[in-house]
Amino acid sequence: MTPLPAPALPVLVADDDAAVRSALRLFLKSEGLQAELAASPAEALALLREREYGLLLADMNYGRDTTSGKEGLTLIESVRTLDPQLPIIAMTAFGSVALAVEAMRGGAQDFIEKPWDNQRLATQIRSQLALRDSQRRAQRLAAENALLMAAGDRPWIGSSPAMQTLMGRVAAVASADVTLLITGENGSGKSQLAHSIHRQSARSDGTFISVNMGAIPDTLFESEMFGHERGAFTDAKQTRLGRFELADGGTLFLDEIGNLSLPQQAKLLQVLEGGQYERLGSVRPRHANVRLIAASNADLTAMVEQGLFRRDLLYRINSVQLHLPPLRERGADVLALAEHYLASHAARYQRPAKTLSEAARQALLQHNWPGNVRELAHCMERVSLLAAGAQIQASDLALSTPSTPSTPSTPSMPAAPAATANAFDGSELTLEEAEKLLIRTALRRHGGNALQAAQALGLSRSAFYRRLEKYQL
Numbered sequence: 001m002t003p004l005p006a007p008a009l010p011v012l013v014a015d016d017d018a019a020v021r022s023a024l025r026l027f028l029k030s031e032g033l034q035a036e037l038a039a040s041p042a043e044a045l046a047l048l049r050e051r052e053y054g055l056l057l058a059d060m061n062y063g064r065d066t067t068s069g070k071e072g073l074t075l076i077e078s079v080r081t082l083d084p085q086l087p088i089i090a091m092t093a094f095g096s097v098a099l100a101v102e103a104m105r106g107g108a109q110d111f112i113e114k115p116w117d118n119q120r121l122a123t124q125i126r127s128q129l130a131l132r133d134s135q136r137r138a139q140r141l142a143a144e145n146a147l148l149m150a151a152g153d154r155p156w157i158g159s160s161p162a163m164q165t166l167m168g169r170v171a172a173v174a175s176a177d178v179t180l181l182i183t184g185e186n187g188s189g190k191s192q193l194a195h196s197i198h199r200q201s202a203r204s205d206g207t208f209i210s211v212n213m214g215a216i217p218d219t220l221f222e223s224e225m226f227g228h229e230r231g232a233f234t235d236a237k238q239t240r241l242g243r244f245e246l247a248d249g250g251t252l253f254l255d256e257i258g259n260l261s262l263p264q265q266a267k268l269l270q271v272l273e274g275g276q277y278e279r280l281g282s283v284r285p286r287h288a289n290v291r292l293i294a295a296s297n298a299d300l301t302a303m304v305e306q307g308l309f310r311r312d313l314l315y316r317i318n319s320v321q322l323h324l325p326p327l328r329e330r331g332a333d334v335l336a337l338a339e340h341y342l343a344s345h346a347a348r349y350q351r352p353a354k355t356l357s358e359a360a361r362q363a364l365l366q367h368n369w370p371g372n373v374r375e376l377a378h379c380m381e382r383v384s385l386l387a388a389g390a391q392i393q394a395s396d397l398a399l400s401t402p403s404t405p406s407t408p409s410t411p412s413m414p415a416a417p418a419a420t421a422n423a424f425d426g427s428e429l430t431l432e433e434a435e436k437l438l439i440r441t442a443l444r445r446h447g448g449n450a451l452q453a454a455q456a457l458g459l460s461r462s463a464f465y466r467r468l469e470k471y472q473l
């Protein structure tokens with residue numbers, strides 16, 4: 001027999017006959033199930049309003065002279081409005097098949113005739129409970145998926161003239177299968193733009209695979225990008241799909257492409273030129289069916305002049321270049337973004353949304369945001385959690401640190417570390433909130449460099465990335 005799904009919710013028994021109720025309670029107990037008893041439809045409905053049940057076992061006739069089953073049918077109808085998915089087993093008098101059919105039409109999942117056969121009833125209850133359990137699991141999954149989709153569908157905020165010009169270009173090229181190079185400072189939204197271009201493209205049903213090119217050591221480059229066959233090298237215990245293969249039919253986003261070493265650049269160029277690649281340990285060529293979007297915060301043309309980036313690779317990847325303006329050039333977008341973050345933090349932490357004082361708005365407009373939208377997001381999260389009043393003052397923002405735009409050669413230290421450190425004093429952060437704050441501060445201090453931030457916190461790279469993922473940073 002299939003075991004009962006655990007933990008099983010109690011079964012509600014509705015019957016006007018006290019002897020039937022206690023017999024069913026005993027029987028259910030012997031089956032490992034808890035029962036609650038109702039002597040009338042009204043009592044049953046009152047109990048159902050109070051808590052969740054696993055199943056309803058409902059008699060069809062209440063009151064001595066009634067055999068029509070009307071009361072039972074009305075009960076089923078009311079239960080269906082109250083809890084559309086609660087399994088119901090109707091109990092009918094022996095031989096009243098027509099009523100059983102009506103009960104099933106009204107929304108009961110099954111029926112049993114009185115006097116019932118224990119074995120048969122046990123089987124019916126088990127299968128209904130198991131079905132309900134799998135439905136609940138499917139619903140939970142669907143809800144989680146919807147959340148994930150929503151997370152992937154982050155709003156894109158920006159109506160300043162600079163952003164409108166960019167979005168005009170994006171609209172023109174998003175659906176063409178052309179290779180794109182997105183340039184812009186750290187945190188200006190390159191990844192998010194790449195993602196939304198993918199969603200607007202003909203490949204939106206395919207996968208969007210993002211690879212940080214600065215994070216792959218030379219020795220693992222080919223295996224990461226092109227995959228390997230089992231046994232291709234000592235540690236290759238399993239066949240592994242590379243990023244090109246994972247992105248097949250979709251978009252491959254190569255973030256921080258300026259961080260590729262020269263040997264890695266040569267290997268990438270070879271694939272882009274030939275349109276095919278091989279898994280390590282295999283001679284079978286595979287067609288690279290991906291749309292490539294690359295991003296860089298470095299001046300690749302200058303890198304070409306310095307001999308750090310291959311000119312032919314640059315030509316390959318920048319068929320169309322999209323430049324994201326730094327946040328300080330986006331005028332009032334800063335305020336729209338700030339308000340968006342205040343509202344979403346308030347919703348996430350179930351606190352009332354804070355507002356910005358006029359002086360705070362001016363401070364936001366005047367700051368030069370070297371860490372761009374990411375810095376603004378962190379700043380808004382910090383003040384949502386820590387600012388004392390319902391209105392955020394300019395001093396709460398702690399934007400006094402002189403700041404310089406972030407470029408690879410001049411890593412930035414945007415936020416005020418002193419203010420962040422003080423923020424712990426007297427504030428009641430949960431462990432998770434404190435951990436997030438530490439990670440964000442470390443990232444900010446190291447100009448968004450994850451490896452340095454991980455080292456500063458004494459975390460291994462993978463432990464650090466796990467936390468970034470957990471907190472969706």
Ligand SMILES: Nc1ncnc2c1ncn2[C@@H]1O[C@H](COP(=O)(O)OP(=O)(O)OP(=O)(O)O)[C@@H](O)[C@H]1O
Pocket residue numbers: 154155156157158184185186187188189190191192193255297337373374377448
């Ligand atoms: N226009 C925008 N509207 C809303 N949110 C944005 C916008 N631009 C960026 N963001 C948010 O700011 C954060 C940083 O953006 P993103 O990671 O895309 O920047 P990036 O330029 O790729 O950064 P890096 O150079 O460090 O890789 C993300 O949380 C992103 O959702």
